[in-house]
Amino acid sequence: DAKTTQPPSMDCAEGRAANLPCNHSTISGNEYVYWYRQIHSQGPQYIIHGLKNNETNEMASLIITEDRKSSTLILPHATLRDTAVYYCIVREEGSQGNLIFGKGTKLSVKP
């Protein structure tokens, strides 16, 4: 079973910030939080990851709560091309193999 809980769907207006929540209340100290997205019919694409501190790159920002039990992915200015399924994944440092994908959040960006 996935270690994360995400809302099944969200809507966002084009040009506005999209804030995607993720609960990972059983996360352990050496588990990272990863975000991937999957645009329709394509392979998943890495977005960002973090351990404790907030992270930002050219695609998004990741805000992790102080207790690390939840996080939020922020797309600062959503475009129609950001419509996708977004997966929040926790993974242990040094673990072998798989990313455990749940069902993710279907984000629909509307004009």
Place this chain on the structure above:
Amino acid sequence: NAGVTQTPKFQVLKTGQSMTLQCAQDMNHNSMYWYRQDPGMGLRLIYYSASEGTTDKGEVPNGYNVSRLNKREFSLRLESAAPSQTSVYFCASSAYVSSYNEQFFGPGTRLTVL
């Protein structure tokens, strides 16, 4: 760079037929993976190869075999296809298998078993 490439893009098989899905990466990555994705579901790991010459089972390995042919190529074989293997198959690669290396995914192979 092409990244991760997969062939074929689409395939229809009859029950009991065999086939091999091909995957190649040009990023000099050590680790490669095969996932399957059923409709409305997340991806599940079938097999992975941490480095050339090694392979390990993932979450759903039954009915599949893999070969890490060289550093670039990782193939997935269905010896006797079953309708339950109808799915989209994704190959991925990463520099190493450790947690902080992002995985790069191919475009997928859509397989239907009748």
